[in-house]
Amino acid sequence: MRRVPWLVGVVVALLCTSIVPAAAASTVTNGCVASVPEPGTTTPVRICYSLFRPATASKQHTVPLIFHSHGWGGSRATDPNAFKAWLDAGFGVLSFDQRSFGQSSGVAHVMNPDYEGRDVVKLVDLVAGLDWVTQQRPGDPLIGAIGGSYGGGYQFAGAFTELRDRGRTRFDALAPEITWWDLKQSLAPLEAARTMWLSILFAGGGTHLPPAVSKAFVALIATGAWPAGQAGRDLDAFFAHNGPAWHVQQGRRLDIPVLFGQGISDNLFNLNQGLANFDRALTARARAESIFVGYNGGHTLPSVVPPGYATAGDPCSVALGSPTFSSLSIRFMRLRLLHQATGLTGFGTYHLSTAAGRCLTQRNLTVNKRYPLGKIVAPTGAGLPVSLPIAKGPITIAGTPTLTADVYTVIPRSVAYFALSVGTSPLTAKVVQNNTMPLREQTTARGVRRTIELPAVAVDVPPGQNLYLTVAPIADMYAGQRGPLPGVMMLKNGTLKVHVAR
Structure with a gap:
């Protein structure tokens, strides 16, 4: 024009x-x-x-x-x-x-x-x-x-x-x-939909979207995963x-x-x-x-x-x-x-x-500490979170942590949710600043090397408490994910990279 x-x-x-x-x-x-x-x-x-x-x-x-x-x-x-x-x-x-x-x-x-x-x-x-x-x-x-x-x-x-x-x-x-x-x-990290927020956003203005996009948006909310076929292509475009x-x-x-x-x-x-x-x-x-x-x-x-x-x-x-x-x-x-x-x-x-x-x-949030991780076996689809101890307090973590590991799953489309958490034990550990990030495998994974961002944080771990890596089978921000039957996700040869504030 x-x-x-x-x-x-x-x-x-x-x-x-x-x-x-x-x-x-x-x-x-x-x-x-x-x-x-x-x-x-x-x-x-x-x-x-x-x-x-x-x-x-x-x-x-x-x-x-x-x-x-x-x-x-x-x-x-x-x-x-x-x-x-x-x-x-x-x-x-x-x-x-x-x-x-x-x-x-x-x-x-x-x-x-x-x-x-x-x-x-x-x-x-x-x-x-x-x-x-x-x-x-x-x-x-x-x-x-x-x-x-x-x-x-x-x-x-x-x-x-x-x-x-x-x-x-x-x-x-x-x-x-x-x-x-x-x-x-933001809406669907690694194509795993933040369904709680998507539902709120759609209720507040979904009718203002182009019709094809509105329809695809509903499919995204209903399944929790990026739609396949034309609906997914419509959203991508x-x-x-x-x-x-x-x-x-x-x-x-x-x-x-x-x-x-x-x-x-x-x-x-x-x-x-x-x-x-x-x-x-x-x-x-x-x-x-x-x-x-x-x-x-x-x-x-x-x-x-x-x-x-x-x-x-x-x-x-x-x-x-x-x-x-x-x-x-x-x-x-x-x-x-x-x-x-x-x-x-x-x-x-x-x-x-x-x-x-x-x-x-x-002044900067550059990674300055690497923690080697042992083998992590976490349930997917159902079950309780697994929290792996990382460091004892006092310690302050800031910025965007990353996790690199070899990933194994037994069922396609498995998803788990990752976060840093703080507590006196794995049972009392709570996710820092209410944020999780997903890892979603579209097919069965057999030792696939993955690097994912964890939620960026700023957290003081006080004396007597510990910093944990939490891996959860479900997370309420992603409620309604239509995944497969319950399974497990295993991570080997992992490294957690963080910025420790000085």
Whole structure:
């Protein structure tokens, strides 16, 4: 489709706007922009927004703009009070309904750069024509972005789409929370579906998906495994480009500062996903100007089978001098967009809330300890978890552990779930921060060498307690897996690699 010049987009937007004076000394403008039509159609999709202009903003006194959007199944914020802290800090805000949600039309493609990515670019074009928004050069507004989950996904979709299509992004700083690196691996790591979360996501917005994808999504939930045949191919094609992982595979990295907030006890978009974004989605220069904050929160469900634990809270935002991640985001944007001294430190560094609720800061999370493992024989399909002792406390583990071993199974499609756990004995050991990761063998395994990621963690093992490797036959985040009859999975010649904090 031929691109519409940004000025034309502004004119289209102005034709469908309404301006409402706000009680909080700001002006709210509601409107829509015309964006990319759905496949096989020619009708532009409507992307609707609310634009909040602080009372101090004018052509003579311009301000940076902050983009905001909602989580999956939600809609934009229309009340100026939602952004009072941002407006008071000297920013304008644009909150928008993502494709197919709120007042926006179309179908949800879940952050495909050709659809949601270009929707965000259309909105950047819109604010590029506002005389009260600071312009770094013609058509290049000074902008940052905030939002969590799906509202974090749009930030990467917009910035990477501009990088792909223009060679650079007009976003100047991002602050995504609890979002993903690779969407397929988040929803179904190693093609074992996180059915508990998939059911919740489908209930919240499944009807917004394209019909074929919606049908395949139901099959994924029903079986717990990636569908075979056309349904599986539909899902593979749908999720192929929908995250930073694909852009990085294409050779793209963002060269802008990012404040990452990731939930360590998040068992949908887990800490592994956030660390991959920090480590791989940015250039080295951008990473040195960025901050990673891991807190116990996000998409959290308790791990009952196998039993887990976590302490809610965000001690690292506090350690960095802010009471909440939201206030930390304002300080980050004041520094990066307004160039104000905020006293913010900790750049290029990981700040991780431990399972017990303290802030652990590490310059790197490189593997520095290897533990050889004895033979592990664990049940699959039914039975009790097996917990193998790894190390005695006191010890602190952080980052993404990996397990490499020769795998044997007696029944095809066997699956087991892995995690680090802490306790005084194998019977009392609880999974760190409520997260497990699967190993699923499609066929009978006969000494197949496998390396899998375990859930990334930050955990202090106190004196008198032990660190364990737990292997469970079932896990509640993956409830409903239709596997074979109960069997066993045996691991030989294994090594567990971890980062021990110094």
